[in-house]
Amino acid sequence: MDVRDELMEHVPRLRRYARALINNRDLADDLVQDTLERALGRTGMFQQGTDLRAWLFTIMHNVFANQARKASARAVHVAVDDESVHESEFAVPSDQIRSLEMRDLDYALQRLPMEQREVVLLVGLEEMSYADVALALNIPIGTVMSRLSRGRERLRALMAGTQPGARLQVVR
Amino acid sequence: MSDQQTPIGEEELHAYVDGTLSDERRAEVERALEQNPELAARISDYFSLNNMFHERYDRVLNEPVPKRLQAPAPRRWRIAANWPQFAGMAAALVLGVGIGVGTHMGRDVVAPVVGRADTRTVSADGSEVFARQAALAHVVYMPAVDRPADMTADHEQDFVQWLSNRLGTNVHPPMLSKSGFNLSGGRLLPGADGPTAQFMYRGPNGERVTLCISRRQVNSNTTAFKLYQDGPVNVFYWVDGDFGYAVSGGIDRQALLQLSHDVYSQLTGAAPG
Numbered sequence: 001m002d003v004r005d006e007l008m009e010h011v012p013r014l015r016r017y018a019r020a021l022i023n024n025r026d027l028a029d030d031l032v033q034d035t036l037e038r039a040l041g042r043t044g045m046f047q048q049g050t051d052l053r054a055w056l057f058t059i060m061h062n063v064f065a066n067q068a069r070k071a072s073a074r075a076v077h078v079a080v081d082d083e084s085v086h087e088s089e090f091a092v093p094s095d096q097i098r099s100l101e102m103r104d105l106d107y108a109l110q111r112l113p114m115e116q117r118e119v120v121l122l123v124g125l126e127e128m129s130y131a132d133v134a135l136a137l138n139i140p141i142g143t144v145m146s147r148l149s150r151g152r153e154r155l156r157a158l159m160a161g162t163q164p165g166a167r168l169q170v171v172r
Numbered sequence: 173m174s175d176q177q178t179p180i181g182e183e184e185l186h187a188y189v190d191g192t193l194s195d196e197r198r199a200e201v202e203r204a205l206e207q208n209p210e211l212a213a214r215i216s217d218y219f220s221l222n223n224m225f226h227e228r229y230d231r232v233l234n235e236p237v238p239k240r241l242q243a244p245a246p247r248r249w250r251i252a253a254n255w256p257q258f259a260g261m262a263a264a265l266v267l268g269v270g271i272g273v274g275t276h277m278g279r280d281v282v283a284p285v286v287g288r289a290d291t292r293t294v295s296a297d298g299s300e301v302f303a304r305q306a307a308l309a310h311v312v313y314m315p316a317v318d319r320p321a322d323m324t325a326d327h328e329q330d331f332v333q334w335l336s337n338r339l340g341t342n343v344h345p346p347m348l349s350k351s352g353f354n355l356s357g358g359r360l361l362p363g364a365d366g367p368t369a370q371f372m373y374r375g376p377n378g379e380r381v382t383l384c385i386s387r388r389q390v391n392s393n394t395t396a397f398k399l400y401q402d403g404p405v406n407v408f409y410w411v412d413g414d415f416g417y418a419v420s421g422g423i424d425r426q427a428l429l430q431l432s433h434d435v436y437s438q439l440t441g442a443a444p445g
Contacts, residue, residue: 011241016232020225032241051403105228123190125225127380127422129404130192145183152186156217 003043003052007036010056013126017057020121021064023106031067035060057126057136061118068114108158116151123148180204185211189218191379191423198377219378303400303409306384306418345371345383346438351431352376381421381428383435397432399425408432412439 014035018028039046039059046055109117122133123144130148134141180201187193188201205212345355353373368386375381400407400418406428409418417439419432 008242011237012233012235015235015237015241016229019232020229029238029241036241053403105224120221121225124222125229129422130187130190132404145186149182149186152189152218152221153182155221156214159221160217 003046003048004040006052007039007043007056010053011036013053014056014060017121017126018060020109020125021117023110031060031064034063034067038063051132051135054128054132054136057122057128058138061137064118065114104159108155111158112151112154116147116154119144119147120151120155124152185215186218188377189215189222191377222378302384302386302416303398303407303418304402306382306409306420307400307402307405307407346435348373348381348431348434351427351434353379353381353431375423379421379423381419381423381431384416384418384420386416397429397436410436412436 011032014032015029018031019025022028022031035056039056042059046052109121112120118137119133122128122136123130128136130141130144133144137144178200184193184197184201188198193201205215347355353375356372356374368384371383371385373381373383395411397408397410400409404422405420406422406425407418407420408429409416410432411417417435419428419435421428421431
């Protein structure tokens with residue numbers, strides 16, 4: 001199968017990950033588009049038989065890190081997706097935010113440092129192995145584990161803060 | 173390391189959540205959790221977070237891909253039908269799979285690869301493609317059935333009826349609860365020649381395993397289990413007469429093999445050579 005075709009199979013998952021990462025549909029799709037363009041331009045560099053998904057996530061990570069660097073240099077405000085959260089909701093006192101439920105997740109994720117957010121999502125949402133995450137992000141596996149550990153715990157605390165009581169339950 | 177009282181590190185707790193601990197270490201963590209409700213609550217939260225990710229973001233998988241993200245000549249594998257989720261069905265159903273349906277799932281993706289109708293043995297031709305697609309289906313679709321919906325007996329009945337209508341014959345997923353895996357959902361996956369049945373199972377620690385069953389174009393003798401590996405996903409697949417089977421999961425190979433034997437013996441009543 002052509003790498004191009006194979007690449008397209010990954011689009012829905014790239015979009016899902018990007019959406020969780022950026023929480024703004026257009027910006028997330030921009031990231032996917034940039035990733036695809038770069039990948040399509042470099043299909044020659046992809047080694048057949050290796051993990052295409054890891055390769056794509058590596059590219060996406062690089063694009064994302066680049067953009068984040070530029071964005072912070074220019075101090076660009078990344079808007080939260082209008083569809084998912086109204087601006088006014090951020091002004092609501094924390095005890096009223098309870099009703100926001102899953103929207104809190106978007107918000108809490110955005111408050112994680114980018115490095116932790118990536119790892120938490122690659123492991124938790126993409127269900128990549130630690131080794132694959134290490135490969136995709138080009139960091140040692142120990143770093144993956146420590147970022148995961150810190151990120152997940154922080155996310156838990158953030159969610160607990162906005163969701164008093166036993167909102168978090170094991171869903172079986 | 174083998175000391176039973178080795179304290180459990182922070183990172184090991186996460187490894188536990190992600191199912192990457194060795195069996196013995198996992199058992200030790202579980203003992204610790206039993207004795208420490210606070211810790212257990214924290215671990216439970218970690219599991220919940222992963223579930224929430226899926227609950228929140230899996231919907232993106234089903235959104236139509238915008239034009240700008242489509243390839244010049246897109247040939248994507250689409251979800252033709254989402255089975256209603258059917259939790260708790262495992263108990264009600266027993267084996268006996270006989271699907272009068274199509275063959276290789278996602279054949280539209282793999283377009284011209286599938287073996288022709290000559291009397292070829294099951295070699296690298298079709299069955300490996302099948303295994304590959306099973307692995308793909310595992311990673312693409314498995315997360316979407318992360319959290320089974322509640323389902324009453326009536327719904328189960330409806331579901332089985334619906335499924336039977338779609339496939340033109342009865343399909344019952346095997347039960348793997350003996351090994352700790354419970355049925356958590358099922359889907360029909362599209363293929364050029366008809367649907368493939370995919371069943372999802374969840375293990376005691378949230379491990380996910382899928383079983384794909386598809387009718388083959390070429391009738392073949394029973395083959396031994398073969399292993400296909402795609403990244404973290406292992407797939408054991410085999411062919412038995414008209415049907416191809418693939419058991420996929422990111423779990424330990426031995427455990428997966430055991431499950432495959434389970435599936436095999438339930439579906440055919442014997443163990444392969």
